[in-house]
Amino acid sequence: MTEVLEFASIPFKSLDDEKPVYLSLYPPKVGEANLVQHRKVPTIIYFHGGGLTVGNRDSWHPTWLQRRAYTSGFAFIVPNYRLIPPSTGHSILSDIKDLFAFLVKTDLHAVVRSIYPHAQAEAYNIAIDRDAIIVAGSSAGGLCAYLAAVHCNDPRPRAVLSMYGMGGNFFMPHYFVPKKEVFFRGRELLEPSNFSEYLYPRAKALGEMTDSPLQYHSNEYHIPGYPANPRMLLARLYLQMGVFLDYYTDCHDPSLSARLGKIFLKHTGTNARNRTALESEHEMMEYAEAIPEHHHCLFPQLHVTTNWPPTILCHGTADTAVLFEESLNLGYALEKAGVPVLTYRINGEEHSFDYNADAEEKYGEIFNTIVATLQKWVSA
Incomplete structure (x- = not known):
């Protein structure tokens, strides 16, 4: 047929x-x-x-x-x-x-x-x-x-x-400042200990994958329709912890996110606001210089x-x-x-x-x- x-x-x-x-x-x-x-x-x-x-x-x-x-x-x-x-x-x-x-x-x-x-x-x-x-x-x-x-x-x-x-x-606090209040689509903060196998350094032992399908709990679950695949929550978790860029670049120790966070606080104090654009070319270069050069290829804004x-x-x-x-x-x-x-x-x-x-x-x-x-x- x-x-x-x-x-x-x-x-x-x-x-x-x-x-x-x-x-x-x-x-x-x-x-x-x-x-x-x-x-x-x-x-x-x-x-x-x-x-x-x-x-x-x-x-x-x-x-x-x-x-x-x-x-x-x-x-x-x-x-x-x-x-x-x-x-x-x-x-x-x-x-x-x-x-x-x-x-x-x-x-x-x-x-x-x-x-x-x-x-x-x-x-x-x-x-x-x-x-x-x-x-x-x-x-x-x-x-x-x-x-x-x-x-x-x-x-x-x-x-x-x-x-x-x-x-x-990527030079925004959304990526490298830890969150203590709800920030992501009104959804609850996550407990990092529930995701220990996906946290550095343990996550290094995971096998490579290119296919992780979306999965949801049934209506009988205590939160109907809640993600059943823990990977569905990882990006949100990394943003909450202020370490997304560490996982993106594999720059954990020392933490790239911590390095960028210090630059941000130097320019803004404790006012963790997200801005329409970087306030100066000098500031962007300061962030860029804090990133190891072999990771620059992963930051599109540095290649416009x-x-x-x-x-x-x-x-x-x-x-x-x-x-x-x-x-x-x-x-x-x-x-x-x-x-x-x-x-x-x-x-x-x-x-x-x-x-x-x-x-x-x-x-x-x-x-x-x-x-x-x-x-x-x-x-x-």
């Missing part, structure tokens, strides 16, 4: 233990005239969210974006990547680079045919147009998109879409140049998971560098607003404009 293939699951690299790392390939909509042509297509590479600590290529799937990509003729690719801990931002950056290398050298149609010999694979008779790649992501996936924009040069992404992406400004691709930033102003000020800061830096940038300020919305049941009704026109703009940029 012929299998109808909604998407293809393809390994694009293997880890040291030979475990494959997978991507999902969703083909673009095609007409009858295109079915037998090995044609180049524009592509959106979308990186999933999850605070870099949880998730996989099925988690928080952006239906609004994938559906519009399909009808606009884009291939849509969602890769897994290594998760923190025990992996670090360096591991994730390596996965991103390896993904790009795989896509530009691989005959995707041949791979799909070999994996799914009985499937209807005509829609996959495509080649990635190396001059029309867009990188996109939500939350932590936005950070992955920024890293691709900075470090993937052959080919270089033509555009970036960040949905409330982290990494627009005229070569950065045109960028769309879409962020809710009430976001408490990834603060709106991050997108403002990156937007200001891009404008200063002369990079085309569009910022969509979604007033009053929290994190992940585009997954709300009424998101299409409220923001469908913005979503249409975003995809149309991306299409224009890759066609220019």
Whole structure:
């Protein structure tokens, strides 16, 4: 029987233990005239969210974006990547680079045919147009998109879409000041001792993973629907403890977060406010100089140049998971560098607003404009 293939699951690299790392390939909509042509297509590479600590290529799937990509003729690719801990931002950056290398050298149609010999694979008779790649992501996936924009040069992404992406400004107390009051989407503070296996140094013994699915407790649990996968709470825990950047960089001893926190307190005293932008170039350089040079590659804001691709930033102003000020800061830096940038300020919305049941009704026109703009940029 012929299998109808909604998407293809393809390994694009293997880890040291030979475990494959997978991507999902969703083909673009095609007409009858295109079915037998090995044609180049524009592509959106979308990186999933999850605070870099949880998730996989099925988690928080952006239906609004994938559906519009399909009808606009884009291939849509969602890769897994290594998760923190025990992996670090360096591991994730390596996965991103390896993904790009795989896509530009691989005959995707041949791979799909070999994996799914009985499937209807005509829609996959495509080649990635190396001059029309867009990188996109939500939350932590936005950070992955920024890293691709900075470090993937052959080919270089033509555009970036960040949905409330982290990494627009890591020099904020949100990342390195411990929290003593509720700060994250109104949710309770966590007890670190409940997560001891995920805390340094014990977390170093964990095995590498690229796939940690979302899991929730049933309605019979004392907190119905509470996360059952502890990794779903790790990014929030690290932010609460003020050590997220230690896990991101693997810079625990001495703690990078503690070092940055001292600089922040020097400039602001005990007023732990989050600012729209760094108040001076000197201050940014002071933070940068406190970071070991081999970690600079993980901080996108240190690499904004005229070569950065045109960028769309879409962020809710009430976001408490990834603060709106991050997108403002990156937007200001891009404008200063002369990079085309569009910022969509979604007033009053929290994190992940585009997954709300009424998101299409409220923001469908913005979503249409975003995809149309991306299409224009890759066609220019």
